[in-house]
């Protein structure tokens with residue numbers, strides 16, 4: 001694909017442009033151009049592919065261009081190899097210029113510097129839908145959620161939901177329910193295998209069903225029954241999954257590739273608005289049902305209350321928005337992480353066996369299980385990088401970086417660099433449990449080389465939930481199946497998030 005280079009680091013939680021020409025209130029991304037001081041070079045001198053007036057770097061991505069037909073990983077590597085640890089890529093039609101960082105110390109400088117009220121420009125088209133498109137129908141000012149708010153509105157929302165979403169005691173309430181989902185999924189997998197012990201259904205859809213069922217337990221406090229084999233394709237649950245999936249392909253076109261939707265309502269723009277509306281309506285359907293049940297079931301003590309109830313006690317509108325975002329942000333992320341971990345364990349059978357021994361020992365603490373997942377997130381992260389829009393000036397690697405610059409942190413590349421991790425391309429969960437005097441000890445690596453859940457006050461709010469889900473399901477899988485893989489590795493496609501492209505050559509043999 002000719003523009004995949006631009007998509008590469010732009011995680012869906014880290015998209016670039018926020019300049020809504022369509023909106024009345026324009027959220028300008030104009031860069032405050034300040035020339036470098038005497039001892040610093042100007043940001044304009046940052047190395048990077050050449051740029052043309054208006055077209056920016058577009059010519060590099062079309063036939064004959066140096067990035068044409070490069071896959072995303074090769075593009076990332078090439079940028080680093082050709083230009084070094086800091087690279088400037090000029091924007092193309094409708095997109096901002098991006099500064100890529102491949103240096104963990106510089107990443108820490110910006111992430112720490114931006115940790116007061118960090119701006120992570122998120123899905124511009126979704127932001128447009130939530131803030132402007134939808135507003136014509138409903139004039140009341142409402143919070144739009146963590147993915148699409150910035151600055152003070154983001155801070156207010158986040159401060160309100162943090163104590164609920166990140167409190168270990170609250171998340172622990174879901175241990176049994178999440179485990180029940182895992183066990184139901186095992187039963188579904190067992191019965192849907194063919195004569196070669198491979199799953200009959202599409203493996204990615206299966207993982208998404210598990211992830212949606214799991215996150216719904218937390219977001220709604222109820223089961224959606226996604227794992228029911230009789231679930232029809234037009235059921236609300238299946239349609240919700242389809243919506244989340246379609247969302248990323250639509251958002252990729254509008255938010256990650258050059259597009260004129262900010263000026264003209266293109267067919268894709270119209271399709272996206274319809275899709276966002278459908279996702280909103282489906283979430284509404286589930287959330288309203290769950291809220292009604294909770295209201296009818298009042299009288300629980302604070303300790304017994306789950307996430308949705310606690311959020312409702314704080315602010316019903318926040319509860320509504322947060323639950324909707326959980327049903328959106330918590331599906332593909334967990335599903336990919338699970339698939340990556342399974343693939344790496346299937347192709348490293350001795351690690352899988354070691355994990356199985358730990359799980360079967362029934363010990364309460366499972367450090368190796370956690371290590372297997374952490375290591376999978378290092379080697380095959382679902383979110384390729386992170387992003388911050390600078391709110392102040394920086395001196396990065398000798399360059400003066402002004403305010404309002406989109407900085408992209410290339411964690412996916414850094415986390416497999418020799419300078420940060422020994423034997424970086426190998427799957428070695430042991431590094432996360434190694435003693436300090438072991439050369440593999442993870443503490444020797446720069447803490448900002450890898451950052452699967454992001455950083456600081458804006459880090460992933462679903463982290464504890466995701467960890468509980470993946471740890472529980474992985475434990476159940478290795479206890480029940482010996483997982484094998486045949487053929488070449490799965491192809492990873494980078495859109496807004498990383499995706500595996502089939503075929504999924506997993507074999508699940510009974511233990």
Ligand code: HEM
Pocket residue numbers: 013120146147158215325326327329330331333334337382383386387451452453454455456457458459460461462463465466
């Ligand atoms: C393995 C699974 C997951 C990974 C790897 C992941 C990763 C991330 C990352 C890298 C960020 C950006 C953080 C930053 O800007 O510093 C993020 C933000 C976010 N994630 Fe996750 N995530 C996962 C699962 C989930 C789940 C299950 C939920 C649902 C509860 C969720 C909800 C969110 C939300 C709402 C944000 C925006 C937070 C904010 O801007 O304040 N994520 N996630």
